[in-house]
Amino acid sequence: xxxxxxxVIFVIIILPITFIMSVYMQxxxxxxxxxxxxxxxxxxxxxxxxxxxxLNTVNNRYSSVSDSKxxxxxxxxxxxxxxxxxxxxISEDNLKQFTPAIxxxxxxxxxxxxxxxxxxxxxxxxxLKPYVYYAxxxxxxxxxxxxxxxxxxxxxxxxxxxxxEIEPQTGFLVDPSSFDLDTRNKIENGNxxxxxxxxxxxxxxxxxxxxxxxxxxQDATQTEPAKVVKQTYPYTFYDNRKVYEESEGVYFxxxxxxxxxxxxxxxxxxxxxxxxxxxxxxxxxxxxxQFSVWVKDNLGDLTMHDVYDKEGSVVEFEANQTGExxxxxxxxxxxxxxxxxxxxxxxxxxxxxxxxxxxxxxxxANYNQYINTNYDYRMPILSQTDWDKITNEMSMTTxxxxxxxxxxxxxxxxxxxxxxxxxxxxxxxxxLLGSDGNYHKPNCKLIVNGSVDIVGxxxxxxxxxxxxxxxxNEIYYFYPQQKTNEQPYLNCYDCIVxxxxxxxxxxxxxGSITQDNMVxxxxxxxxxxxxLKEVRSVYFTALAREKYNLYGSKLHFSP
Amino acid sequence: MGDSxxxxxxxxxxxxxxxxxxLMSLSERSDDIAQxxxxxxxxxxxxxxxxxxxxxxxxxxxxxxxxxxGGIAVEPEIQLQILDENPGVKTTQAEMTKIGExxxxxxxxxxxxxxxxxxxxxxxxxxxxxxxxxxNTNKTMAQILRNFFYTVAGNNSAEIxxxxxxxxxxxxxx
Numbered sequence: 244x245x246x247x248x249x250x251v252i253f254v255i256i257i258l259p260i261t262f263i264m265s266v267y268m269q270x271x272x273x274x275x276x277x278x279x280x281x282x283x284x285x286x287x288x289x290x291x292x293x294x295x296x297x298l299n300t301v302n303n304r305y306s307s308v309s310d311s312k313x314x315x316x317x318x319x320x321x322x323x324x325x326x327x328x329x330x331x332x333i334s335e336d337n338l339k340q341f342t343p344a345i346x347x348x349x350x351x352x353x354x355x356x357x358x359x360x361x362x363x364x365x366x367x368x369x370x371l372k373p374y375v376y377y378a379x380x381x382x383x384x385x386x387x388x389x390x391x392x393x394x395x396x397x398x399x400x401x402x403x404x405x406x407x408e409i410e411p412q413t414g415f416l417v418d419p420s421s422f423d424l425d426t427r428n429k430i431e432n433g434n435x436x437x438x439x440x441x442x443x444x445x446x447x448x449x450x451x452x453x454x455x456x457x458x459x460x461q462d463a464t465q466t467e468p469a470k471v472v473k474q475t476y477p478y479t480f481y482d483n484r485k486v487y488e489e490s491e492g493v494y495f496x497x498x499x500x501x502x503x504x505x506x507x508x509x510x511x512x513x514x515x516x517x518x519x520x521x522x523x524x525x526x527x528x529x530x531x532x533q534f535s536v537w538v539k540d541n542l543g544d545l546t547m548h549d550v551y552d553k554e555g556s557v558v559e560f561e562a563n564q565t566g567e568x569x570x571x572x573x574x575x576x577x578x579x580x581x582x583x584x585x586x587x588x589x590x591x592x593x594x595x596x597x598x599x600x601x602x603x604x605x606x607x608a609n610y611n612q613y614i615n616t617n618y619d620y621r622m623p624i625l626s627q628t629d630w631d632k633i634t635n636e637m638s639m640t641t642x643x644x645x646x647x648x649x650x651x652x653x654x655x656x657x658x659x660x661x662x663x664x665x666x667x668x669x670x671x672x673x674x675l676l677g678s679d680g681n682y683h684k685p686n687c688k689l690i691v692n693g694s695v696d697i698v699g700x701x702x703x704x705x706x707x708x709x710x711x712x713x714x715x716n717e718i719y720y721f722y723p724q725q726k727t728n729e730q731p732y733l734n735c736y737d738c739i740v741x742x743x744x745x746x747x748x749x750x751x752x753x754g755s756i757t758q759d760n761m762v763x764x765x766x767x768x769x770x771x772x773x774x775l776k777e778v779r780s781v782y783f784t785a786l787a788r789e790k791y792n793l794y795g796s797k798l799h800f801s802p
Numbered sequence: 803m804g805d806s807x808x809x810x811x812x813x814x815x816x817x818x819x820x821x822x823x824x825l826m827s828l829s830e831r832s833d834d835i836a837q838x839x840x841x842x843x844x845x846x847x848x849x850x851x852x853x854x855x856x857x858x859x860x861x862x863x864x865x866x867x868x869x870x871x872g873g874i875a876v877e878p879e880i881q882l883q884i885l886d887e888n889p890g891v892k893t894t895q896a897e898m899t900k901i902g903e904x905x906x907x908x909x910x911x912x913x914x915x916x917x918x919x920x921x922x923x924x925x926x927x928x929x930x931x932x933x934x935x936x937x938n939t940n941k942t943m944a945q946i947l948r949n950f951f952y953t954v955a956g957n958n959s960a961e962i963x964x965x966x967x968x969x970x971x972x973x974x975x976x
Binding site: 245247248250251254255258287291294295298299318322325326329330332710718720 | 805808809811812815818819881883901906928929931933965966967968969971973
């Protein structure tokens, strides 16, 4: 056979193989493209849902009321579905079958949105399942109690403690041994009013003055037409509501963008006493000290091996194990509840993770029964980064599964944290107002090295633009925290826009910022507790005040 | 006779190998690039509207120009979903602007273009939604070749499509 013949035969054999291979490769490429496309759409839709939740709650002054909160959550879920249907062109009803569950973590518990049976009609429909608290049951000796956790260091204890049935006790946990001796003595002797300053863990907590700008709608009177006035007022908190001072002795609440003057004597007395020296941060640490001492004395022996489930068997934690370490035996080195690496915090995340995992697994298993499809829905393994988000921030996790893509099925999830809300004051939600007209993160290098002076510290909601809609064509805006020239504070380029020039927030909280030595690679301390005292004091005061003002009325401690 | 036949087959195969395959491969890559550039232009345009709350005639014209700059005739479709003040039927408490709860009304491409030519801009508000789809209207080289060789693609199937949608995050009037 001639060489030409062999060549032709070779090409005739190779050509179809090459063709089939190229078609196969193209199909694989298309699948990957479609997969990444759907992942991007899922991310966009989840982001839209979080954004809708933020916009709805920022402008909803009743968002902490339970009914109103559920409305905001359902509205966010609707936004998720409508965004996703617009993006991938599938009708909402069809799309829903591919979303076996949506997880929404709140401050003290979580919702799962999935298909469930309506007990009244017997029909299966999509909806929010009952709220589940982050709780665990502990049994040891004659203690049999339930402890509910939150996304931060607040807990609630129910049940029997040391053989005694107790009222539910709620409070924040701190390390009592980190308080200065004078404060400890005053608290133990009951001289609470005499405390005007607390030294705690290298920081000084003091009284402070707060103020914010409001936009007031003044209704028309017989002599004057309706008008809108923007003004800055000092304020304090009473019973979890802000009370503002118009002039000396004249106080009002801000309701429906109007002034509602305070007549109640108790509120007025409190406002008079604390308007220019707010004690929220001090109250936070005083109540936290008392509660923590009680928890340490009564529950100090509990370890992760004392956690029992509903059936009465010991819970085996698969992640974040703390072994024999005692969860509520606080100390300043390994178990300061406000620190991320503490035994308490590790156990808290383990409990939250265990609770969410078991309920989500059940939700996925039930979903397979409730829906007629050949696809087997299963909960994917979530990455550690996503678990960190879920256990430390309010978040939304959406799952999209079983969507056909070429020869495969799409199976992915998206977890996003919601760091701007009225439900929870997280460690990262405190911002510092700088003398340079910008707002900064507390761990911004400009703040830490003292280049910029701090003029105030609030939550990130206070620099969010508030909308007042009077009518379709009459919309006003204002920023609760603004500069003296009525301009809003701007993002710091280094820490908010760029997120590059910042130190680790946990290191700032712990009071020691380190940096790798460029020469030998060892870690060396660049700022010690003393150097960080000012910024940490402002930060801890703001964090304590905002937490106390948000949850203060829910705290209950009477052993 | 045998040699001639083999020579003809060899020439035919050589033509396929040397011209058709490279041409197909090149045109496919060219489509990929066009797809990428149109998707980027669409994402930029939609994100710009979402973050400014404004859709101007200039932006829209520029977007069409950018999308069709690769020599491909495109047909952009835009849909604006305007958050209405009327709450949905399931809502029990009325609130003026509740994103995800109130009903939306739609404005489609021709309506949007009419409004733009009249007012030069459309102002959107927080919670409105924008969705843009771009498809090619003329056949690309890759499509022609593929239709010729495999006759897989139907007449209406667009080769290059880009889509992006999202919620508007600011009020455009300030």
